[in-house]
Amino acid sequence: MQFIQLSDWLLDIAFLLYVLSSIVFVVAMTGKNWAGRDPKQHETRYGRIAYWLAVIGFIAQTGYVVTRWIGGGHSPTSNMFEFMAFLDFCIILAYLIIYRIYKLTVIGAFVLPLGVIMLAYSYVFPKDVTPLIPSLQSYWLHIHVTTAALGEGILAVGFAAGLMYLIRTVPQVVSTKSTKWLEVVLAVVLMLVGFIGMESTFARMDQKTVFQMNKEMQNAMGQMEKPQVEYTMPAIVAPADATVIQQGPMNPLFTAPTWMEGKDAARKLNTMLWSVVAGVVLYGVLRLIFRKRLGAVIQPSVEGIEPELLDEISYRAISIGYPVFTLGALIFAMIWAQEAWGRFWGWDPKEVWALIVWLFYSAYLHLRLSRGWVGAKSAWMSVIGFVIILITLVVVNLVIAGLHSYAGV
DSSP states (O other): OHHHHHHHHHHHHHHHHHHHHHHHHHHHHHGGGSTTOOHHHHHHHHHHHHHHHHHHHHHHHHHHHHHHHHHHSSOSOSSHHHHHHHHHHHHHHHHHHHHHHHOOHHHHHHHHHHHHHHHHHHTTSOOOOOOOOGGGOSTHIIIIIHHHHHHHHHHHHHHHHHHHHHHHHSOOSSOOHHHHHHHHHHHHHHHHHHHHHHHHHHHHHTOOEEEEESSOEEOTTSOEEOOEEEESSOOSEEOTTEEEEEOOSSOOSEEOOTTSOSTTHHHHHHHHHHHHHHHHHHHHHHHHHHSSOHHHHHGGGGTTSOHHHHHHHHHHHHHHHHHHHIIIIIIHHHHHHHHHHSOSOOOOHHHHHHHHHHHHHHHHHHHHHHHOOOTHHHHHHHHHHHHHHHHIIIIIHHTSOSTTOOOOO
């Protein structure tokens, strides 16, 4: 248990350093026009400080991975908390490598906040180390999940560079389809931020809503029982055929459809609904504060960056992340599925969405290499591709039940 406690401390230190690094990166980009300061010197100075904060944070997170692995007896990728923390580790690793190649400060201003969001997302899940279920007791756990996470981490850098390209090049003077879709992408990111904030807030308030299912279900011991369902956040949607046994802050507005079987399906849907509501509210508040589109607010920070360089960074990251993701999320996954479940492919929701991600990035590379889709078209595809990954990580894990369901909120 000492290793587990040490790993928790190291991860907390890494999170704090990533937050500080993000803040300093933002200062490096937004403070270039402060009176009496040389813009280039200011960016270089603060960018270097932010970079080394990220490096120290990464070293601390490496310590977390090692100590968690030793303490748990297996790679720290067996549940949603561990997987999201390891995905964040891969995102920061990919960023540090890209930075050493291009020495572009603005990359950190986009990638580090993304890393903070991912690590904060991991904190909303249970952190307990639990024994592996039989199907996970395999060396393929280390190979499949870690490789898939590494691929997604590299693709995240491609997303950040693509998003930077769009913010840099999409004109904000008038409202167009491009400006509207860019706002939608930023709103999706804010939904994830809103979900983290809501989950953390209501977990501390401890005002749970508890339902008891009226229909008997089989528990892990094979016995029949009427399970209880706990909502951390206020109940917008109640489980079908269930009775409230502990009232929360609000009454459910409607009941989940009967086809949403399982005691956790409605709770996960409730979480998703709150994520959307929180994201929309957060986006609306920011629009009221700045009185203009968020893309227009961020655009000055990327002025002076060559769009072609951002396009190149995005393409290189995706061209590296794609084969790594292919190995981890498809090939290694199918080999392990054959060992664990006796079939290479079973149309499990997570398997289907992994295939969708792979097909999308396959189309990205095909259109870029054979049809000359560079610049804006390529950037849009890099952004949409990672949004699909976010849907896989959030919506599929939280709402759709399957063999890969190990979410707990």
